[in-house]
Amino acid sequence: MAIDIKMPALSPTMEEGTLAKWLVKEGDTVKSGDIMAEIETDKATMEFEAVDEGVVGKILIAEGTDNVKVGTVIMQLEGEGADAAPAGTSDPVATKEDTAAPEAKADEKKTDKVEDSAHPAQERVETGARQMFEAAKHDAEVADPAIPEGTEMVKQTVREALRDAMAEEMRTDERVFVMGEEVAQYQGAYKVTQGLLDEFGDQRVIDTPITEYGFAGVGTGAAMGGLRPIVEFMTFNFAMQAIDHIVNSAAKTNYMSGGQMRCPIVFRGPNGAASRVGAQHSQNFGPWYASVPGLIVIAPYDAADAKGLLKAAIRTTDPVVFLENELLYGRSFDVPKLDDWVLPIGKARIMREGTDVTIVSYSIGVGLALEAADKLAEEGINAEVIDLRTLRPLDKETVLKSLAKTNRMVVAEEGWPTCSIASEIVTICMEEGFDDLDAPVIRVCNEDVPLPYAANLEKLALISSDKIVEAVKKVTYGK
Amino acid sequence: MARTARAKSAELPVPNRERPDEPQPYEASKDELLQFYKDMLLIRRFEEKAGQLYGLGLIGGFCHLYIGQEAVAVGLQSALTEKDSVITGYRDHGHMLLCGIPPKDVMAELTGRQAGISKGKGGSMHMFSVEHKFYGGHGIVGAQVSLGTGLGFSHKYKGDGGVCLAYFGDGAANQGQVYESFNMAELWKLPVIFVIENNQYAMGTSVNRASAEDQLYRRGESFRIPGIQVDGMDVLAARGAAETALEWVRAGKGPIILEMKTYRYRGHSMSDPAKYRSREEVQAVREKSDPIEHVKRLLDEQGVREDELKAIEAEIRKAVNESADFAESTPEPNSEELYTDVLVEKY
Numbered sequence: 001m002a003i004d005i006k007m008p009a010l011s012p013t014m015e016e017g018t019l020a021k022w023l024v025k026e027g028d029t030v031k032s033g034d035i036m037a038e039i040e041t042d043k044a045t046m047e048f049e050a051v052d053e054g055v056v057g058k059i060l061i062a063e064g065t066d067n068v069k070v071g072t073v074i075m076q077l078e079g080e081g082a083d084a085a086p087a088g089t090s091d092p093v094a095t096k097e098d099t100a101a102p103e104a105k106a107d108e109k110k111t112d113k114v115e116d117s118a119h120p121a122q123e124r125v126e127t128g129a130r131q132m133f134e135a136a137k138h139d140a141e142v143a144d145p146a147i148p149e150g151t152e153m154v155k156q157t158v159r160e161a162l163r164d165a166m167a168e169e170m171r172t173d174e175r176v177f178v179m180g181e182e183v184a185q186y187q188g189a190y191k192v193t194q195g196l197l198d199e200f201g202d203q204r205v206i207d208t209p210i211t212e213y214g215f216a217g218v219g220t221g222a223a224m225g226g227l228r229p230i231v232e233f234m235t236f237n238f239a240m241q242a243i244d245h246i247v248n249s250a251a252k253t254n255y256m257s258g259g260q261m262r263c264p265i266v267f268r269g270p271n272g273a274a275s276r277v278g279a280q281h282s283q284n285f286g287p288w289y290a291s292v293p294g295l296i297v298i299a300p301y302d303a304a305d306a307k308g309l310l311k312a313a314i315r316t317t318d319p320v321v322f323l324e325n326e327l328l329y330g331r332s333f334d335v336p337k338l339d340d341w342v343l344p345i346g347k348a349r350i351m352r353e354g355t356d357v358t359i360v361s362y363s364i365g366v367g368l369a370l371e372a373a374d375k376l377a378e379e380g381i382n383a384e385v386i387d388l389r390t391l392r393p394l395d396k397e398t399v400l401k402s403l404a405k406t407n408r409m410v411v412a413e414e415g416w417p418t419c420s421i422a423s424e425i426v427t428i429c430m431e432e433g434f435d436d437l438d439a440p441v442i443r444v445c446n447e448d449v450p451l452p453y454a455a456n457l458e459k460l461a462l463i464s465s466d467k468i469v470e471a472v473k474k475v476t477y478g479k
Numbered sequence: 480m481a482r483t484a485r486a487k488s489a490e491l492p493v494p495n496r497e498r499p500d501e502p503q504p505y506e507a508s509k510d511e512l513l514q515f516y517k518d519m520l521l522i523r524r525f526e527e528k529a530g531q532l533y534g535l536g537l538i539g540g541f542c543h544l545y546i547g548q549e550a551v552a553v554g555l556q557s558a559l560t561e562k563d564s565v566i567t568g569y570r571d572h573g574h575m576l577l578c579g580i581p582p583k584d585v586m587a588e589l590t591g592r593q594a595g596i597s598k599g600k601g602g603s604m605h606m607f608s609v610e611h612k613f614y615g616g617h618g619i620v621g622a623q624v625s626l627g628t629g630l631g632f633s634h635k636y637k638g639d640g641g642v643c644l645a646y647f648g649d650g651a652a653n654q655g656q657v658y659e660s661f662n663m664a665e666l667w668k669l670p671v672i673f674v675i676e677n678n679q680y681a682m683g684t685s686v687n688r689a690s691a692e693d694q695l696y697r698r699g700e701s702f703r704i705p706g707i708q709v710d711g712m713d714v715l716a717a718r719g720a721a722e723t724a725l726e727w728v729r730a731g732k733g734p735i736i737l738e739m740k741t742y743r744y745r746g747h748s749m750s751d752p753a754k755y756r757s758r759e760e761v762q763a764v765r766e767k768s769d770p771i772e773h774v775k776r777l778l779d780e781q782g783v784r785e786d787e788l789k790a791i792e793a794e795i796r797k798a799v800n801e802s803a804d805f806a807e808s809t810p811e812p813n814s815e816e817l818y819t820d821v822l823v824e825k826y
Contacts, residue, residue, distance in 0.1 A: 177636070203636070209666070214625050214659025221629020224614050225564065227636055248619050249626060257607040258598030259820035261614070293821050317823040346826035393826050 002076040003052055007061075009070045010039060010046045013133065013275045013327060016069045017041045019061050028056045030077070037063075037074070042159070042330045043191045054079045127455045128462030129275035131368075132414065133327045135465055136301075138370035139334065140387075141352040144304065146343055153334035161303035161335055162192050162268075162324065165310035166230060168340070170200055173228060176314055179206040179219055180232030180269070189234045190270060190329055216242030216267070220249045223265040223319070230314060233269035236285045236323060242267075243288075250319040251294030264317045268310070271299065271323035272364060272414050273462060279450035284415030286362070289321040290391040290424070296345055297391040299323040301366035303333035305389055308343030316345060323391075325364045348395035350402070354384035357472050358402040360425055361412040362388040365463065369412050372468035381476055391421055399425060400433045407438040408475040412468045417445035439475040444468050498705050499727045499735065505554070505718035509781045515557065515714045516774045517791055519549040522573040523771060524799045525582055526745075529572065529589055533749045537807060538589045542603045545573035547744035550770035551676055552577055554717020555644060555737070558725055562641035564634070566614040566627040568648060569604035570676075570743075578613040582798060586806035593812040594805070600816065612641075621654030623647060624673065628660040631671035631734070642670040642728050650681025652695050661702040661734070668733040672724045673699070675738045676711065682747040683755040696738035704734050711739030712768040715777075742768070 007017065018040040024030055030050040037048045057076035061068055068074065156164075170176045177200075182189045184197040184207040197205040208215040212233065219231040233239040239246065246267055253263045273282035290297045296318050300306040306324070313320040335341070351366060352373050361369040366387045373383040384402050388395065403409055409429060411422035422443035429441045447461040507515065526544040533542050545552070548570075556565065556577040567574050575585050580596060588595030588606055596606050604618040614630055617623040627645025634641040651657060652675050664671050675695045679686055686693045696706030705727070709720040717739065724735045742764045746753040753761075775788065 206667075209659070209662055211656075211659035211662065213656040214628075214663060217622060217625020217656055218629040218632055218660065218663055221566075221614070221626035221631075222633045222636070223629070224626065225630045225633025225637075227633045244619060244622065245625065249617070249622055252605075253607070253615075254823055255820045256597055256601040256605040257609075257615075257820075258596065258600055259823075260597075261607040261609050262823060296822070296826070344826070390826075 001079050002057055003054065003079050004073045005036070005075040005077055007068045007070050007072045007074050008039070008048060010041050011043060013129070013330070014041050014070060016067045018066045019063055019068050019074060020045060022059060022063045024056045026056050026059055030054060030056060042157070050077070052077060052079060126459070127275060128459035128464065129273060129327060131459070131464050132273075132364050132462065133275070135371040136328055136331045136364060136367035138367050138374075140302065140349070141370070142350050144349060146308070147304075147336045148338075152337040154337050155332045156303045156307075156335040157330055157332050158303045158306045158324070159190070159192055159329040161307035162310055163194055163196065165307045166193070166314070167196060167199060169311055169314040170196070170204060173314075175226065175228040176230065177204040177206065177227065178230045178232060179208050179215060181208055181210055181234045183207060183232050188232075190326060192324075192329065193232065212238050212241040213244065216245040217249065219265055220245045220263060223250070223263045224253065224261060228264050228314060230266045230268060233267065235274075235281060235326070236269050236271040237281050237283055239267065239269065239285070246289070246295070246319070246321065247292050251292050254318070255294055262317050263319045266310070266313045266320045266322055268313075268322035269324060270326040270329070272325050273446070273451055274326040276453060276455065276458060278453045282451040284323075284363075284413070286323055286391050286415060287420045287424075289323075290394070290421060291419075292392075294319065295392060296320040297323065298345065298389065299325075299363040299391055300389055301328070301363055301387050303331070304335045304341070305343065305349070305387070307335055308341045309345065309389065311340075311342045312345050315342070323363065327364055343389075346390045346393045346395055348389055348398040349387045350384065350398070351387050352383070352385040354382040354406065356382045356406060357408040357410065357476055358384045358386060358399075358406045359410050359412055359468060359472065360386045360388065360399055362391065362421065363414065365412045365414045368463060368465045368468060371465040372412070372472065375465060375469050376472055381472060383472060388421070394424065394428075396428050396432065399428065400436070403429055403433045404436045407436055409437075409441045410444055410468060410471045410475060411441065412444045412463060414463055415446055416448055417443050418448060420445055439477070442471045442475055444471045496703065497732070499707065499723050502707060502709065502716070502720040502723040504713070504715040505722065507715060507718070509778075509783070511557075512774060512778055512781065513783065513791070515553055516771070516778060516788070517795065518553045518557070518577060519714065519771050519774065520792065520795050521582070521798070522549045522552070522576055524795050525576060525586070525802070526572060528799050528803050529586070530745065530749060532586075532590065532803060532806070538603070539591065540602055541569065542589065542749045543570040543747065544743070544745045544749070545570055547764070547770075548676060548678055548711065548741045549573060550714040550717050550773075551674070551711040551739045551741050552646075554714040555672075555674060555721045557718055558721035559642075559644065561612075562634075562639055564612040564614055564630045564641060564643045565646075566623045566630060566643065567616065567646035568620065568623055568651060569616070569618050570648070571604070571606060571616045574646065575606060575608070575613055575616070578608065578611040580608050580611050580613065582802035583805045586802040587809050590806040591811060592806060592809045593816070594809040598816055598820075599812040600820065621647060621651040621656050624651065624654070624657045625660045627673075628664045628669060628671055631664060631669035632667070634670050635667070640729070642672060642725060644672050644674060646674045646676055648681060649675060649677040649679065649686045649695060650684070650689065652677075652698060653681075653689060658702070661699055661704055664734040665699075665702045665704050668731060670728045671734040672721075672728055673704075673734060673736045675736065676741055677738055678741050678743045680743070680747065680755065682751070685755070694738075696736055699734075699736045704736055706736035706738060708738045708740065711741030712770045712773065714770055714774055
């Protein structure tokens, strides 16, 4: 009886990977623990071990094949009396869309071959995070006016855009350095700092111990001493341990010193819900930091903004909290091919123009908002989508201008509703846009609970484009 | 004889790594001794005046006085050069004066005036002078240790040869981030002198009631950071320890800890009734160990006449009174200052 060996999921968000190398060949005997292959995800190269004993039968995916979807049968192991579950029992219907990775430039033939085989990929659970991930394939439908006309655009992942932003700034300013957990030798826990150690050396790309409070303070002190640190938090969940230095030391220094002591520092890292990582690893801290005077808070959606705004964040003299999103790291978007692509801080962007309603969002919520706008268009509702990009200072002008045009607004935020950015936008509309309102502004946020682990509950807890659509229908009164 | 030798070796185990030499009391010239005297007296008179202004309601909020601890900062900071930086907690007035910040700039900050070093927006606990390489003045217990480690990092990164003197108290010595910072400072061999000003009380809690290891100079051992315990009531001992520490740090051997055993005469802050210790205890320290009286005696031995000291005293009183008069009369910040300095740049 042959055992199907399938492409493993090696991280919570892994959809597909490269089968980099086979370390066994057909006819080899393997036992549990033997390394059979090397598999590259977008984050790392992982070794794939055998669990069962047997003889390597047919190798179905050649080494060097890219975009092999998780669950694809990559090899068959001839068991010595192994009684593995018969292949092909999982529901093929469930695999079709769930495993589709939107950015895949997959070799269709290879993929088809696998799909055609009698061994369908294993069932992937549809989660809330997956919905957000899927929606993050939406590009802006309005070109960023900051990009000069005729500029060549290149496809880049958010991860690469962030890395390039840091590398470019490090090349031009000796004072800029990166510190954090696993940023150097490991090349970044999420591979965002990949290659920086090689180019800039260990004096400027610095691995820290797992001591967030301490290294946030060290970075802040270095900024006070005249340097330009980029402090990476593996995720912003861990920055809770360091929030004292972000708020008390970095944000307040300039004010408390009567304007003589600067603190030009960037605190950056992934923020918000990832996939199935549970309550302690899934939280949007945007509203927390955005409530603090003295801080700049940026939360980009696409790769162009990630690059242009991170460069701006590194350059500004003020302390910046730069909130990335793990689910977006692997997403590709157009990035202008310019020598020095820097965006202004504090400017929102119209992602899609519309006349009936405005959907305001930021970070991963923008993908959902754009997806919702597509769905609404099918029903004849023409939605405008605004990406706030900077949460502090907030671009009220763009929000209010759009409200004056559409007279209806929904705020979509991947985060809790209470005391949220959405609450803030609602307040601004009440205080400064009341006469333009034809309906109450509605918040579409995550449910007001710690994020659950179970896939079905996680999905219920997170925002979705359907929830946005529903809210839009409420404010447009089924128009 | 053999017994004595054994006992001695038990007291001083062979170190498993290089350690700094035992510091020697500094041999001050007469002029240096006079300067120590002036500096300590300036701090004391300044702090007494601040206490007085607090009592008059001219200084608000929290106000932590340095009276009793003068020898620590004077001894240590007299050994610094222009390259070096200083950072401390909220008991910061004395350290600032020693960095060369004019008394009136500090006093006007205490009274919350526009002419204060932070334009009246910082107050007693939050004062800074980048010009004088004084980086605060921090109100969160222990924060300055991580920040000071960062200043040490910047000295090393820039290769400017500077050392950061990072002061904290016996209370802060129990904060977690202190040890995170110790670890990184030693790991990266940063030029930082960690100065624990052990004045015996973290607010109202004595060291023994809060610290499992009350010999605080040993707190760096598990990070391989050497520590030295110093008589912080003796300015010459403090200066001697600074020399040893600076030599160690400037040689690239990493950080060092100085535990300065000292004592504050006043309450933790102006609003502290200090019921946790007896009046006799305070009085005994004042009589036996006062750092200024100690230098006075040394000056006497050097043949400095009483009237010379009286003249110095008069000069300092005058300077302090002028700073107080200035701080009382100079205007409060303009109301527009409320909104300035929140951010540096315009967005």
